[in-house]
Amino acid sequence: MIDEARLKILTEGAKYDVSCSSSGSGRKNEGGIGNGFAAGCCHSFTPDGRCISLLKILMSNDCVYNCKYCPNRCDLDIPRASATPEEIAELTLDFYKRNYIEGLFLSSAVEKSPNYTMERLVRTVKLLRNRYGFYGYIHLKGIPRADGELVREGAKYADRMSYNIELPSERSLKLLAPQKSKESLLLPMRTLFEERTAFRAEKRKERFLPAGQTTQMIVGASPEPDGQIVRLTQSLYRTMGLKRVYYSSYVPIVHDSLLPDLPAGQLREHRLYQADWLLRFYGFTAEEIAPENENLPLDLDPKCAWALRNPQFFPVEVNRAPLEALLRVPGVGGRSAQKIIEARKYTALTFEHLKKMRVVLKRARHFLTAGGKFYGAKDEREIRALLTAGERNDSARQLSLFSGAAYAALTGEL
Ligand code: SF4
Numbered sequence: 001m002i003d004e005a006r007l008k009i010l011t012e013g014a015k016y017d018v019s020c021s022s023s024g025s026g027r028k029n030e031g032g033i034g035n036g037f038a039a040g041c042c043h044s045f046t047p048d049g050r051c052i053s054l055l056k057i058l059m060s061n062d063c064v065y066n067c068k069y070c071p072n073r074c075d076l077d078i079p080r081a082s083a084t085p086e087e088i089a090e091l092t093l094d095f096y097k098r099n100y101i102e103g104l105f106l107s108s109a110v111e112k113s114p115n116y117t118m119e120r121l122v123r124t125v126k127l128l129r130n131r132y133g134f135y136g137y138i139h140l141k142g143i144p145r146a147d148g149e150l151v152r153e154g155a156k157y158a159d160r161m162s163y164n165i166e167l168p169s170e171r172s173l174k175l176l177a178p179q180k181s182k183e184s185l186l187l188p189m190r191t192l193f194e195e196r197t198a199f200r201a202e203k204r205k206e207r208f209l210p211a212g213q214t215t216q217m218i219v220g221a222s223p224e225p226d227g228q229i230v231r232l233t234q235s236l237y238r239t240m241g242l243k244r245v246y247y248s249s250y251v252p253i254v255h256d257s258l259l260p261d262l263p264a265g266q267l268r269e270h271r272l273y274q275a276d277w278l279l280r281f282y283g284f285t286a287e288e289i290a291p292e293n294e295n296l297p298l299d300l301d302p303k304c305a306w307a308l309r310n311p312q313f314f315p316v317e318v319n320r321a322p323l324e325a326l327l328r329v330p331g332v333g334g335r336s337a338q339k340i341i342e343a344r345k346y347t348a349l350t351f352e353h354l355k356k357m358r359v360v361l362k363r364a365r366h367f368l369t370a371g372g373k374f375y376g377a378k379d380e381r382e383i384r385a386l387l388t389a390g391e392r393n394d395s396a397r398q399l400s401l402f403s404g405a406a407y408a409a410l411t412g413e414l
Pocket residue numbers: 063064065066067070071072073074108109110177
């Protein structure tokens with residue numbers, strides 16, 4: 001039985017990882033306990049955007065690595081603790097039965113060696129599945145430099161795995177996380193991606209990461225601009241089939257002369273989530289969203305900023321424009337665009353119709369016409385001023401409702 005002191009250390013040490021958001025997986029209950037299927041494993045977030053509802057714990061915080069930004073790094077004099085696979089498995093079951101959690105997010109510092117640590121993580125998950133018949137959701141962290149065999153074994157039992165990129169360039173990794181490298185993170189990601197693709201193509205009965213992979217990047221600990229981060233994100237979605245990339249604003253938890261003294265603003269993180277949404281759902285490319293060596297504008301969301309840079313595409317006529325063009329109109333979301341396509345089969349759409357479809361007209365009116373009518377401002381400077389003012393009001397309202405920009409940062413939906 002794990003004691004309270006160790007439990008406190010191990011759960012405290014895990015809380016900075018935001019790559020654990022879960023939305024269920026294809027693991028059905030086949031006669032055991034729990035259920036990770038569909039919405040069976042729901043999740044919620046604390047006001048600062050961290051995921052709660054899973055038991056989120058480290059196997060150990062006793063790290064042999066020395067990542068400068070990490071409160072568990074080896075050169076810090078902090079209380080250290082480790083748990084055994086049996087202890088973690090029993091704790092998960094115990095919490096599950098008490099209805100405290102729906103699943104497990106299991107991570108670890110690199111204790112002794114990557115293989116030693118990965119072997120213990122995998123053993124925990126196997127215990128839960130094989131000995132206790134636990135079918136609940138499990139998110140397992142991958143340990144860089146562990147053997148491919150161990151990584152694959154873990155993926156057969158976990159729903160989701162993640163290798164955190166943390167820093168968006170090899171240069172910053174060398175400087176701030178010297179024991180890690182781009183290759184040590186991307187290689188296992190690729191292994192998992194290829195194996196998962198093969199399992200699915202062959203329609204194999206055994207499960208292999210049904211909920212896929214995610215990763216996390218720290219924003220603002222190193223100098224890479226948003227344009228570079230968005231390009232890396234795009235490449236991870238395209239080449240590794242990632243389900244999500246999470247962004248975590250840098251917070252100076254531990255001091256180091258190589259790191260900034262001040263936290264990175266949450267607004268920058270929020271803009272990256274919005275850019276991410278454009279990549280995944282609205283057909284934008286990273287190249288369209290931001291120049292490689294620039295940050296995203298803070299005063300406007302990236303879709304509005306793109307529309308202002310590309311006036312040649314506007315206004316679009318809602319009664320004729322294809323879905324792809326509608327999705328690029330600021331204020332028209334994915335669901336509204338679908339509704340427009342459906343509704344215009346039966347009637348000529350007006351601004352009244354658009355309002356009912358929840359199109360955000362205070363933004364959209366500058367970029368579209370309905371039946372030839374246009375109600376927006378024509379001058380780019382005026383549009384920018386109106387959009388920026390609207391953005392400020394929205395942020396203020398959001399802050400009062402959700403005590404932080406956390407709600408919108410959950411999705412980045414535009
Ligand atoms: S590997 Fe790096 S980030 Fe992970 S626990 Fe160790 S020091 Fe922290």
